[in-house]
Amino acid sequence: MTERIVVVGAALLDAGRLLAARRSAPPELAGRWELPGGKVETGERPEDALVRELREELGIDAEPVERVPGEWPLRSPYVLHVWTARLRPGSAAPRPLQDHDDLRWLTPDRLWEVPWLDQDVPAVRELAARLGAGAR
Numbered sequence: 189m190t191e192r193i194v195v196v197g198a199a200l201l202d203a204g205r206l207l208a209a210r211r212s213a214p215p216e217l218a219g220r221w222e223l224p225g226g227k228v229e230t231g232e233r234p235e236d237a238l239v240r241e242l243r244e245e246l247g248i249d250a251e252p253v254e255r256v257p258g259e260w261p262l263r264s265p266y267v268l269h270v271w272t273a274r275l276r277p278g279s280a281a282p283r284p285l286q287d288h289d290d291l292r293w294l295t296p297d298r299l300w301e302v303p304w305l306d307q308d309v310p311a312v313r314e315l316a317a318r319l320g321a322g323a324r
């Protein structure tokens with residue numbers, strides 16, 4: 189059996205808004221929106237992977253808050269785990285430095301205004317429920 193690899197995605201929240209990031213690569217994912225993050229490396233704690241990826245991709249200093257219960261399948265062997273996170277005091281504002289070419293802070297009523305990656309929709313639905321947003 190192929191080993192599964194955890195991808196940590198951040199539900200970065202600020203003033204009740206969720207940060208969505210538009211992928212710039214690879215071509216099959218470009219133009220679709222996702223939760224910023226990336227693969228957990230061998231021996232790395234998921235929270236540490238999240239902080240590392242958010243620093244690399246967005247230039248921010250983030251604090252993981254809690255794991256959102258659940259696990260969502262991505263392209264094999266990857267599975268998505270989601271953690272809520274917030275900006276630490278003094279952090280720079282997020283910028284699309286790597287992997288993304290646009291960012292948007294979405295209020296709960298606008299969560300579905302961006303074309304999420306198909307495989308992210310169940311996780312975003314879970315976040316919508318937690319944020320008290322409308323269903324889709």
Ligand SMILES: Nc1nc2c([nH]c(=O)n2[C@H]2C[C@H](O)[C@@H](COP(=O)(O)OP(=O)(O)OP(=O)(O)O)O2)c(=O)[nH]1
Nearest residue numbers: 195197222223224225226227262263266305307308
């Ligand atoms: N970060 C992230 N990746 C996602 C999401 N949904 C989804 O299918 N993926 C896929 C895209 C990639 O195939 C894989 C994560 O790759 P990545 O490119 O973000 O991770 P990474 O920085 O660790 O990768 P690498 O370039 O160092 O190999 O998971 C999502 O919401 N967030």
